[in-house]
Amino acid sequence: MDASLILSNILNPPILFFFLGMTAVLVKSDLEIPAPIPKLLSLYLLFAIGFKGGVELIKSGITQEVIFTLLAAMLMACFVPIYTFFILKLKLDHYDAAAIAATYGSISAVTFITASAFLNELGIDFDGYMVAALALMESPAIIVGLILVNLFTVDGKRDFSWPDVLQEAFLNSSVFLLVGSLFIGVLTGEHGWEVLEPFTQGLFYGVLTFFLLDMGLVAARRIKDLQKTGLFLILFAILIPIVNAGIGILIARFIMMPQGDALLFAVLCASASYIAVPAAMRLTVPEANPSLYVSTALAVTFPFNIIVGIPLYLYGINLLWR
Amino acid sequence: MDASLILSNILNPPILFFFLGMTAVLVKSDLEIPAPIPKLLSLYLLFAIGFKGGVELIKSGITQEVIFTLLAAMLMACFVPIYTFFILKLKLDHYDAAAIAATYGSISAVTFITASAFLNELGIDFDGYMVAALALMESPAIIVGLILVNLFTVDGKRDFSWPDVLQEAFLNSSVFLLVGSLFIGVLTGEHGWEVLEPFTQGLFYGVLTFFLLDMGLVAARRIKDLQKTGLFLILFAILIPIVNAGIGILIARFIMMPQGDALLFAVLCASASYIAVPAAMRLTVPEANPSLYVSTALAVTFPFNIIVGIPLYLYGINLLWR
Amino acid sequence: MDASLILSNILNPPILFFFLGMTAVLVKSDLEIPAPIPKLLSLYLLFAIGFKGGVELIKSGITQEVIFTLLAAMLMACFVPIYTFFILKLKLDHYDAAAIAATYGSISAVTFITASAFLNELGIDFDGYMVAALALMESPAIIVGLILVNLFTVDGKRDFSWPDVLQEAFLNSSVFLLVGSLFIGVLTGEHGWEVLEPFTQGLFYGVLTFFLLDMGLVAARRIKDLQKTGLFLILFAILIPIVNAGIGILIARFIMMPQGDALLFAVLCASASYIAVPAAMRLTVPEANPSLYVSTALAVTFPFNIIVGIPLYLYGINLLWR
Amino acid sequence: MHLVKKIEIIANSFELSKILDGLDHAGVHGHAVIRNITGKSLRDGVTEDLDTTMGDNVYIIAFCMPDQLKPVVEHIRPLLNKFGGTCYISDVMEIRSVRCVASL
Amino acid sequence: MHLVKKIEIIANSFELSKILDGLDHAGVHGHAVIRNITGKSLRDGVTEDLDTTMGDNVYIIAFCMPDQLKPVVEHIRPLLNKFGGTCYISDVMEIRSVRCVASL
Amino acid sequence: MHLVKKIEIIANSFELSKILDGLDHAGVHGHAVIRNITGKSLRDGVTEDLDTTMGDNVYIIAFCMPDQLKPVVEHIRPLLNKFGGTCYISDVMEIRSVRCVASL
Numbered sequence A, B, C: 001m002d003a004s005l006i007l008s009n010i011l012n013p014p015i016l017f018f019f020l021g022m023t024a025v026l027v028k029s030d031l032e033i034p035a036p037i038p039k040l041l042s043l044y045l046l047f048a049i050g051f052k053g054g055v056e057l058i059k060s061g062i063t064q065e066v067i068f069t070l071l072a073a074m075l076m077a078c079f080v081p082i083y084t085f086f087i088l089k090l091k092l093d094h095y096d097a098a099a100i101a102a103t104y105g106s107i108s109a110v111t112f113i114t115a116s117a118f119l120n121e122l123g124i125d126f127d128g129y130m131v132a133a134l135a136l137m138e139s140p141a142i143i144v145g146l147i148l149v150n151l152f153t154v155d156g157k158r159d160f161s162w163p164d165v166l167q168e169a170f171l172n173s174s175v176f177l178l179v180g181s182l183f184i185g186v187l188t189g190e191h192g193w194e195v196l197e198p199f200t201q202g203l204f205y206g207v208l209t210f211f212l213l214d215m216g217l218v219a220a221r222r223i224k225d226l227q228k229t230g231l232f233l234i235l236f237a238i239l240i241p242i243v244n245a246g247i248g249i250l251i252a253r254f255i256m257m258p259q260g261d262a263l264l265f266a267v268l269c270a271s272a273s274y275i276a277v278p279a280a281m282r283l284t285v286p287e288a289n290p291s292l293y294v295s296t297a298l299a300v301t302f303p304f305n306i307i308v309g310i311p312l313y314l315y316g317i318n319l320l321w322r
Numbered sequence D, E, F: 001m002h003l004v005k006k007i008e009i010i011a012n013s014f015e016l017s018k019i020l021d022g023l024d025h026a027g028v029h030g031h032a033v034i035r036n037i038t039g040k041s042l043r044d045g046v047t048e049d050l051d052t053t054m055g056d057n058v059y060i061i062a063f064c065m066p067d068q069l070k071p072v073v074e075h076i077r078p079l080l081n082k083f084g085g086t087c088y089i090s091d092v093m094e095i096r097s098v099r100c101v102a103s104l
């Protein structure tokens, strides 16, 4: 049953500390994790997950499954922002619609990491190359979002330069550190893993827990923005992840991913970016309202995914793979 | 003999690094641990100690001993600020007396943590629910202190609001994180402990050591304030902890705590708050002089407790429990 | 063969992350490790290396080898700034020459640490007292540099005070923390080591890796300064380390150091300071141009040493010790 | 370009929320806050290092219309009297942007 | 001592490099940047906490010669119009040092 | 409200203690310091990133009585000449609080 999965998910330290963070804001405690500590934690998580992914990628090698998975990742990263744009256009102007669509086309690394910790908990295996899928899915939505803005708005002086945009999309610090660590994992392999293991593996779960405490604080502070976003966007922020996860699961079934990989893929499809894409959108589509795209991704979709989504998608996968 | 206990206490890395920090200030080295790193370390320590306490509380369950211990903690947290207030009133005005009394009625988590590391060193057991006592003893003194100010001063416009004060007392970040982590430890139990162990246990001693280096810097910088506090307060800051520890030990003996718990309880009684209470006093009793209550707690009582007090109290306990 | 050593050096995570940091700057990624995190990492590294050195020093005791090694360290720390000063004087004014000479007479702790990680990799032993040599070699060059400025420049109002200079040379935070941790390691010995081991040993390699990522960023940002320094200084910054390492190796052979120690000694001789000495020079020889002495040490000598130098010097040692 | 007033307040971070509320009640709804200020005041005479115990100082900057000044002073002065802190006013010219016009 | 103009800009850190480029093109080659500013603007009405997601604000200070002001405003205003942010100008006296003389 | 002078100094953190001593000797006993300033100066022409090696810049603010200005300039100018750094003076109004009156 679904509820038991949800419960076993909720009763993990990372999720409970996420709640603790949210509670702190709600009861107006002055708990805060001062800058730049959250930045340090997120750099660490990207470093550790990228490096581990690289080490495991070199063990598995570039097989047919890897290629299919990465193709599926590319496909979803381009498809999601397009179809959601047309849904969003029903209620919002083109700028906001494109920015939000890009947000949901991209991914949230922390959601991915939380899902992988959940799989570890349950003893379900997953492949290291899913990290490559994570890296691949971060950037395309930014490009797609911009193309949509260009196609659907007609203002003479939209003067952004493609080199800047590509720079922002592919060389922003998250993507860069993740891909770089992945490469280094590939280069150093098993040997590099052993020497770094107490750092990258031993601390990983604890750092994730601590970071989710901060995410709880950040997400709860954004909740008051939701009044301004309106019911349409709140529903969007819950239903679209479910739909995207559903599509992702069907694709995963089709190309016969193992269950663990399928969950991670579903989570990638379902999650929305609240770091890389908002930063890029703020620069390239300044007309869009940041509190719309950040708050939906951060205060609705992120909590939904890590609390309900992850076990829900796994439940679906268990049904289908049986 | 007492001296050998003191020596075996002093020759531990945390205490030695505390001395190193003090030395750095005395010889005017530019060593500093820049903000917000000390904050990160203290958040970590509260997180780790709270979580561990919760895990062990659920193992032991809520027994009669637990209830007696917590009652004793409450009792001392209310009694100490009252009796010390009347001593302090002999020399100081009512505002300063109340603020200092509140400081000594509350506790110092780092002193507690140092004492528990010392017990680990010596292989003496203690119970996880002592962390609950720690959490319980942090706030009451703030309330008692304010009631004393209200009773003994007559200024028409003392316009503080009780909700604000209770907020400050029970939801300040230290108490909140400690209690929150304790709850999460209770909820996740042994299983949560295993996954977080390399983080919460493995690093604990090292982080404590590093943090005490910073405490040494901070305490030494406060030493010059002591000229202004006068001999009365300096004596107060050494004698009152000994008296409080003595009372604590007698109570512990009376309710038959095991030796390890008794030491921790004595340390809680003996220690003075230099974070939560000063912050609260600054807001609610702005008439009191912060350098009086911070400097005595930080530059006298804290070093005294971690260097001399902890082994001294244990010596006393060893005598009585024999 | 040399190349295989270089390769096995380069294929280690710390060096690869150093490259990643440099790459980030070159491709203009916005990757950065915000202040004060690099400071935290460097405090940790000094703390860990000093403490470990102390623990091992007490195990080995103060033997004849120890004394010879420390004498050799003192000798090189005084000799290098003098002879390089006369070379630099050929092209630069006395202020710049003295400042750069002091920089190369002192050492880089991170280069030392990278070399010791490399030795660990290869399974080559080295002695803990090399850390004492590291500490000893940090300060003398500052004093020698100032004496040179005083001897060779004639400006009436050079009004620095020796106490200030000695303070700066011997009590700056790097030297202080390193020596302090060493002392504490000596005092607590094997026992202290065990309790701190998960912190000081377990995380060491990972923190070094992370720190070198930052060093890559910092070094690459300095590369553009090199246009202004000119070819003479760039050649100086590559050749002098090789010469110094060569002298160091000959001395090491002469006093019959084991190979591991010889490499560390060579690396100490070859490396240049980019923290303690520049800070001291900025205050005591403000006439010198910081971008000359910082950029050569940081953007040329440091990368050269950790990438090519360390394996090269080991190759030389292997030849000579055979 | 048009004239506005710049308000600068230095105070302990514990009082930050009270001061911001004061500004808000006085009708000044925009502000910027710089944290982790160290300092020394004539009053206590000792250099205040940032430490874990007594909180950091904050430096609050708020630009406002000249006629908002009086209510600001009325709201802020009691706080400064009670908790300490310093407040200074000066004249600056605002470069109006399209967006700013909308907001003023 | 001689009169110079002080330019103060508060903006999101994402726009920092664009603004510094703008200053540079306007001939103002010196500046100082304070990061990690939190704030609240009338426009969005909510207090902006520093968080991992939306970047921090930055506070840019640049002192320049009075005649550089016009080009600065021309270069900065379009950026403020597009991305948001506020800009204020005031008068200050520079204490010329030997070094400063060389640089101005 | 009464007129005071605002002194703003930007310099490398290594020189901080010397500058604060200078202010102190000149009779200005209060100040606030903002650390971790990045910047660019005409003199060296390159943007200074905060890095582990060369220390950060600091931004020192001190409010003082107009007649303290002369000694301040006398004490600070030699330091700026020697070590670099910039210093600016401007006029501000102080909101006197009860406490401030006592301290001035």
Ligand SMILES: Nc1ncnc2c1ncn2[C@@H]1O[C@H](COP(=O)(O)O)[C@@H](O)[C@H]1O
Binding pocket: D010, D011, D012, D037, D038, D039, D040, D041, D042, D043, D044, D048, D057, D083, D084, D085, D086, F029, F030, F031, F032, F033, F061, F062, F063, F064
């Ligand atoms: N004259 C001054 N100039 C600049 N900052 C000051 C001055 N006096 C006080 N401050 C700052 O204001 C803070 C609070 O001062 P006070 O309210 O006097 O305790 C001090 O810690 C300093 O950071």
Ligand SMILES: Nc1ncnc2c1ncn2[C@@H]1O[C@H](COP(=O)(O)O)[C@@H](O)[C@H]1O
Binding pocket: D029, D030, D031, D032, D033, D061, D062, D063, D064, E010, E011, E012, E037, E038, E039, E040, E041, E042, E043, E044, E048, E057, E083, E084, E085, E086
């Ligand atoms: N009136 C004001 N006074 C001081 N700072 C302001 C004011 N209005 C806005 N700010 C700051 O400028 C930032 C950008 O404002 P805006 O461009 O209006 O979004 C805000 O986040 C505040 O930090």
Ligand SMILES: Nc1ncnc2c1ncn2[C@@H]1O[C@H](COP(=O)(O)O)[C@@H](O)[C@H]1O
Binding pocket: E029, E030, E031, E032, E033, E061, E062, E063, E064, F010, F011, F012, F037, F038, F039, F040, F041, F042, F043, F044, F048, F057, F083, F084, F085, F086
């Ligand atoms: N025109 C300027 N406006 C604002 N800050 C400046 C200016 N010139 C220099 N600075 C700052 O002052 C620091 C020291 O400058 P300098 O003394 O010229 O090396 C620089 O790093 C900048 O942060």
Ligand code: NA
Binding pocket: A080, A104, A105, A106, A107, A244, A268, A269, A270, A271, A272
């Ligand atoms: Na997605």
Ligand code: NA
Binding pocket: B080, B104, B105, B106, B107, B244, B268, B269, B270, B271, B272
């Ligand atoms: Na107590």
Ligand code: NA
Binding pocket: C080, C104, C105, C106, C107, C244, C268, C269, C270, C271, C272
């Ligand atoms: Na050297």
